[in-house]
Amino acid sequence: MINCSFVETTRDAAAPRSGLLGQVIYGGHAQRGAVLERLQGIPSLRLPMDRAQAEGFTEIWRVDGTVHEGGDEELLYAHDGEFLFCAGIIPPAPRYADATRELYLRAFDLVERLGYPTIFRIWNFIGGINADNADGLENYRDFCRGRAEAFEAGQSRLHGMPAATGIGMAGAGAAFYLLACRSGAAAHIENTRQVPAWQYPTQYGPRPPSFARASTLQGSSDQASRMLFVSGTASILGHETVHPDDIDGQCRVAIDNIAHLISRENLALHGVATAHALRELDFIKVYYRHGRDLASIRAACCHAFRPDAQIRYIETDICRADLLVEIEALVPTAPRAE
Numbered sequence: 655m656i657n658c659s660f661v662e663t664t665r666d667a668a669a670p671r672s673g674l675l676g677q678v679i680y681g682g683h684a685q686r687g688a689v690l691e692r693l694q695g696i697p698s699l700r701l702p703m704d705r706a707q708a709e710g711f712t713e714i715w716r717v718d719g720t721v722h723e724g725g726d727e728e729l730l731y732a733h734d735g736e737f738l739f740c741a742g743i744i745p746p747a748p749r750y751a752d753a754t755r756e757l758y759l760r761a762f763d764l765v766e767r768l769g770y771p772t773i774f775r776i777w778n779f780i781g782g783i784n785a786d787n788a789d790g791l792e793n794y795r796d797f798c799r800g801r802a803e804a805f806e807a808g809q810s811r812l813h814g815m816p817a818a819t820g821i822g823m824a825g826a827g828a829a830f831y832l833l834a835c836r837s838g839a840a841a842h843i844e845n846t847r848q849v850p851a852w853q854y855p856t857q858y859g860p861r862p863p864s865f866a867r868a869s870t871l872q873g874s875s876d877q878a879s880r881m882l883f884v885s886g887t888a889s890i891l892g893h894e895t896v897h898p899d900d901i902d903g904q905c906r907v908a909i910d911n912i913a914h915l916i917s918r919e920n921l922a923l924h925g926v927a928t929a930h931a932l933r934e935l936d937f938i939k940v941y942y943r944h945g946r947d948l949a950s951i952r953a954a955c956c957h958a959f960r961p962d963a964q965i966r967y968i969e970t971d972i973c974r975a976d977l978l979v980e981i982e983a984l985v986p987t988a989p990r991a992e
């Protein structure tokens with residue numbers, strides 16, 4: 655199986671390296687843009703993420719098998735025979751659609767060539783996400799156009815469109831990382847409270863975002879091992895932002911959207927015969943736009959999630975200018991890695 659853990663970025667570098675597949679450093683605000691590197695041989699994506707933090711935290715993905723890694727300056731990857739971690743960066747540019755499409759297609763070629771056809775989770779980071787590109791199109795909408803073209807070109811090779819997050823980062827440019835598997839079965843889940851993002855009307859951009867509201871991963875070896883990945887979820891009902899200027903209202907709708915998404919009623923519509931509650935969520939990331947809202951957001955999250963859940967609050971921009979908060983999480987069936 656595959657395990658997630660959050661550790662403080664200044665963690666002991668001698669931490670056990672066995673089974674380390676990849677790591678993502680949700681760093682402070684200092685850097686100019688995303689950095690892709692191998693740290694002690696491990697593919698590592700360093701993101702300038704958080705206006706409020708100096709250090710940030712590191713998200714680590716561990717697997718059971720022996721890890722092999724490879725790649726180049728744009729795309730790094732590691733795999734163990736069942737799981738693949740792949741991270742890519744797009745340098746600052748006047749516009750992003752073409753570079754996004756090409757790098758996504760390189761990642762799709764990689765998962766096909768190495769034999770990990772089921773991508774089950776993607777995270778995307780866009781510098782200046784709400785700012786305009788050189789043509790006056792918002793950078794997020796520009797990114798979505800390139801990504802949609804890649805999914806359109808690659809859909810015959812992919813096992814569906816997975817759960818994702820698309821969020822702002824400091825600096826310029828863009829970055830993504832993804833998880834894929836060889837033999838596990840993924841189900842990509844929509845939320846009856848929301849229009850599927852890939853069906854959003856063109857008022858949100860020339861091409862819609864390419865992601866599902868959640869993905870479940872059924873381990874091939876152990877039928878009981880089912881993980882559930884919740885996409886970044888915000889105060890959107892149907893396709894519209896609700897409570898545009900009300901942080902408490904936005905927290906309530908985002909959390910209620912997740913509660914419904916993982917409910918037995920909603921999962922059953924996708925052939926997934928399980929049910930989950932908010933108290934089962936772990937490895938929660940809460941993205942918020944304004945520091946002044948953090949106390950309200952913490953109160954809502956402390957009420958909704960279990961007290962020992964791993965949770966990180968990240969001050970950054972969000973994909974729509976009227977969104978104030980967004981939450982992602984996962985239901986890990988594998989025991990939490992220490």
Ligand SMILES: C=C(O[C@@H]1C=C(C(=O)O)C=C[C@H]1O)C(=O)O
Nearest residue numbers: 818819820863865886888890973
């Ligand atoms: C919040 C939403 O979208 C955000 C953007 C995503 C993307 O573009 O990949 C995925 C989930 C969220 O981070 C939404 O449309 O509901």
